[in-house]
Amino acid sequence: MKKYAKQLKEYNKIDFDPEDILAEMSRLKGHRRKPISVALEEDIVKNIKSMALKKGIPYQVLIRLLIVDGVRRLKAA
Secondary structure (H helix, E strand, C coil), rough: CCHHHHCCCHHCCCCCCCHHHHHHHHHHHCCCCCCCCCCCHHHHHHHHHHHHHHHHCCCHHHHHHHHHHHHHHHHHC
């Protein structure tokens, strides 16, 4: 039976340290990234923006971190 990421219990708690995020942003500044487009529901975007504001980071960075974290967890599964 397949397990989808949204069903994984590990996603009930995701915690990122804003200082680590900002340090990582500085370290990766100038690295090549591939721009993509993802259509998300408005309420998801509002929630992400709200969480990013509370953590003091740009919401695009939070989205990138969530994707990277999800890929790492799926690889490990």
